[in-house]
Amino acid sequence: MFHDFMARVIAIANQKGGVGKTTTSVNLAACLGVLGQKVLLVDIDPQGNSTSGIGIDKMNNDKTIYNVLINEEPIVNNTVKTDYENLYLLPSNIQLAGAEIELVPAISREYKLKNAIEDIKGDYDFIIIDCPPSLGLLTLNALTAADTVLVPIQCEYYALEGLGQLMNTISLVQKHLNKSLEVEGVLLTMFDARTNLSIQVVDEVKKYFKNKVYSTIIPRNVRLSEAPSHGKPIINYDSKSRGSEVYMDLAKEVLDIE
Numbered sequence: 001m002f003h004d005f006m007a008r009v010i011a012i013a014n015q016k017g018g019v020g021k022t023t024t025s026v027n028l029a030a031c032l033g034v035l036g037q038k039v040l041l042v043d044i045d046p047q048g049n050s051t052s053g054i055g056i057d058k059m060n061n062d063k064t065i066y067n068v069l070i071n072e073e074p075i076v077n078n079t080v081k082t083d084y085e086n087l088y089l090l091p092s093n094i095q096l097a098g099a100e101i102e103l104v105p106a107i108s109r110e111y112k113l114k115n116a117i118e119d120i121k122g123d124y125d126f127i128i129i130d131c132p133p134s135l136g137l138l139t140l141n142a143l144t145a146a147d148t149v150l151v152p153i154q155c156e157y158y159a160l161e162g163l164g165q166l167m168n169t170i171s172l173v174q175k176h177l178n179k180s181l182e183v184e185g186v187l188l189t190m191f192d193a194r195t196n197l198s199i200q201v202v203d204e205v206k207k208y209f210k211n212k213v214y215s216t217i218i219p220r221n222v223r224l225s226e227a228p229s230h231g232k233p234i235i236n237y238d239s240k241s242r243g244s245e246v247y248m249d250l251a252k253e254v255l256d257i258e
């Protein structure tokens, strides 16, 4: 089938900040690359944390997703090869903050990324989109372009707060913008086995999302928080760390090769 040669497009989304979207985007993308998959990481967050997190200078870079969304330049002209195996990047920078407003009057404003991705869907195995912490037009572009959405949930007290709003947005997108969008899975992040709270959150999230919850749970791991300041995915920063092991497990789970 023709579709077997098309990339699977996964949006990593949760409107809360600090839940592990960027950490998951960078490390899932890098681990899939190590497993032989050709991956394009799309940074659609104006903060550009995925961009700097894999060692691309977001201050001095002409290639950006802004050019794609606002100037309708092709993605190929704005793609950067990273230092890492099979891993390519569509970078972001702070200029993208303006796009949220500049897109408002645009025709088919929710479809800009989807239309741009069509051209390159045959060139990759996976396209991973790191979303900003909001449910605005940038996230809507990601959800409209995606085949599936992966939702990271931090194991903390307010874990489930705001998830209703996110699920509601996902069903609105399914209804109006992208009928075939599916929930790829729910990923528990920053788990701390020493606290009852973490264990309670795992139980609650499993009750709510059932078999949609990945069996891989991401623990708190200092190496994971250090890696971005070195511009490296965890697998390249410290391949022996727990963080590296669990993101490799997640990549295998996504590939269904446990």
Ligand code: ADP
Residues within 6 Å of the ligand: 016, 017, 018, 019, 020, 021, 022, 023, 024, 049, 133, 189, 190, 191, 218, 219, 220, 221, 222, 224, 225, 226, 228
């Ligand atoms: P988001 O993209 O959702 O805002 P990030 O992935 O940037 O979240 O994570 C927020 C912060 O927590 C970052 O400083 C990151 O390095 C750190 N972090 C993320 N996951 C872990 C983890 N499993 N263990 C330790 N620190 C983590």
Ligand code: MG
Residues within 6 Å of the ligand: 021, 022, 023, 045, 049, 131
């Ligand atoms: Mg982020």
